[in-house]
Amino acid sequence: MLSPPARIVEDVKRWMGERRDMYDKTQQVLEWAVSEVDIPGIVAEVKNADGSTWFGTAGVADLTSGAKRVPGELVPIGSGDKAFIATVILTLEAEGRLDIEDPIGKWLPGVLDTGGYDGTEISIRHLLSNTGGLFSTGLAPELVARYTSRATFTQHRFDAWSQQDLLRLAVSQPPVGRPGERFVYSNGGFAVAVALIEKVTGNTYAQEVERTVFRPLGLSSTYVRPEGETTFPGPHPRAYSTQFYKDGVDPADVTPENWESMVEEPGLAPLDVTEFDTSWEPGNIVSTTGDMLRVISAVASGSLLPSAQYRKMWTTVSTEGANWLPHTRYGLGSFELDPAMTGGVTVRGVAGSYWGHMFGALATPDGERAVAFHTNTEAKSWELLFKLAQTALAG
Template identity: 75%
Template sequence: MTGKGHEGTQRALERAVAEFDIPGVVVEVKDADGTWFGTAGVADLATGARRGPGELLPIGSGGKAFTAATILTLEAEGRLGIEDPVHKWLPGALATNGYDGDKITIRHLLGNTGGLFATGLAPELVSGYASRSRFAEHRFDVWTLDDLLRLAVSQPPVGEPGERFVYANGGYYFARAIIEKVTGNSHADEVERAVIRPLGLTSTYARPDTETGYRGPHPRAYSTQFYRDGVDPADVTSDNWESMMEDPGLEPLDVTEFNTSWETGNLISTTGDMIRFIEAMVGGGLLPPAQHRKMWTTVPTEGANWLPHTRYGLGMFELDRAVTGGRVVRGVGGSYWGHMFCALGAPDDGRTVAFHTNKEATGWDLLFKIVEMEFGITIDA
């Protein structure tokens, strides 16, 4: 479906399906002219069913923004401070393998500047899903919060607290534990209270650790993110990784039913709900002014092997103004087996975009093409 002024975005969706082997993609745009929804490809390779509005989608690391907003709400309520050291709330939790919870603060956790290693690349996690056979064996494994806290400190620090940005899911595992310690409630309940209900996100929920399905219409998810059977992930390097990957001619594996209890918040949402969320977080419609400023006090991500041309705040990123010509564009993104989700907004003109592919990201071409078409900003991926 096409709409006024969105023809370039529609072409980008069709190109993604034709050239990047993405089964299906949806995008929703809200601007001064209203709301436009575009789609290409299919929701289900077996039936050929098309993708459409209102699908329930995992937002992956987009959940970090919900956790950060919940922490900042607790700060506004006087229940904690983001400069609090971790050990104030979790005594001894960061006192192993070279970490120092008296120096690492809640701000460090939320900004990925605490010196924690890149937890999402930990062999204990990645090896369980590294090949098709390993995925089949481990796809329903449950990761408890205690498991995740141990994982987060299973390798030594990669820097001093506050020294530099390193994208580390582990910081958000500790943030989740702090929310639960401070409130006596579950992380899911506090996210519901602080973010989901106030914004009226009626299709957004935290999936329980043991739940692998969806509570309504959703696309099938597909992945080709696997090594050949028998490859030890520990042997993979930046020089040999291509030779370790499985045959590119294999059909994508259906990974729809998949336990993602290791994901930040394990949140399910829709493009429409995420547009409302991004509007509030980008424009200041949820947090008090002091906490909103703290969320958008950013650090550079250059050299971190992460999303290029960005700066990172607390749970959300901002496109580097050096490449946007000074324009402010902010958002969230996440990708893992079978999914890529991104949502962005520009507070100067109220334009907001959310999109999802039912296959993991293999690069940033689609994201930056949508940024170009919808925000008029050309960025080299």
């Protein structure tokens, strides 16, 4: 048998060394997150251009037992589900069942015709790009009041939110601008989008996301949480939160000037928030880092959509000044990072954070390289996302 030319051997050695260096740097980011950002436990899974993967972890899955985090854990992806919602709607458009320029009032008359909103002026595209003028639903007094302190969280953690509750919440505060005027991140717009999917198809959102995303990608561990589910039907980490004001603080009294005096004293032990009804999250999807590598690769590259809908998904708007994830532009349900923050590489992604969880998935536009990660506490620093983009995708 002939030996490979020396040049090929050297190329392979260099390639293997570069990959090992990338893994080492990514592992260092995970350890930094635990030691410097006060994250109990973190996992990251990386997909390489040749289809091989690497899994890394730091910290623990359970602060009591000290159990380590492992591959295949079920975790909520939070606002990562917005990409699923957008993909379903763009698929429906490709099938000729709607147009994303349709006004919401065409399909859901009256839903956005209250509180100063006008459903004849707000389009489906506006909802999916967070430019419909809807207020930031995460700041709705009714929502904040239920979960703002340890005492109120404990009291309301198993409250169930119906679709009608979410539609009402979406318009419970006045508009923050004209449709198309500017980006304001709003879960409420995606709650309306879920209702629209069900109106157009006559099926549940869960059925449509199964048809258009889960089955085509062969996702084996991803699902829409059923009504009443407050834990997970498989391996999962414990979730911990310190995202609270002091007990007794009225959220209405919190201002940009005094908020630091309102938050809990530092050093308190985190609250275990693993069991939690998350039906206030419009898409409410549970997945794994492995499944989400497939999802973000498809979303970034457009492999699930015809070219016309793919171009629409990645026609982006500026998020500058929106008090949201910095250094980004927003498409439909997904974002693109500023290459200046990622080592010069264009990176597309999804992310979400709420009590006890931060999830993110990032990929290059060709979908060949990707990283998905989860922390078992809420976002402590968005720097983590940028560091992982730099080490796993730009190296």
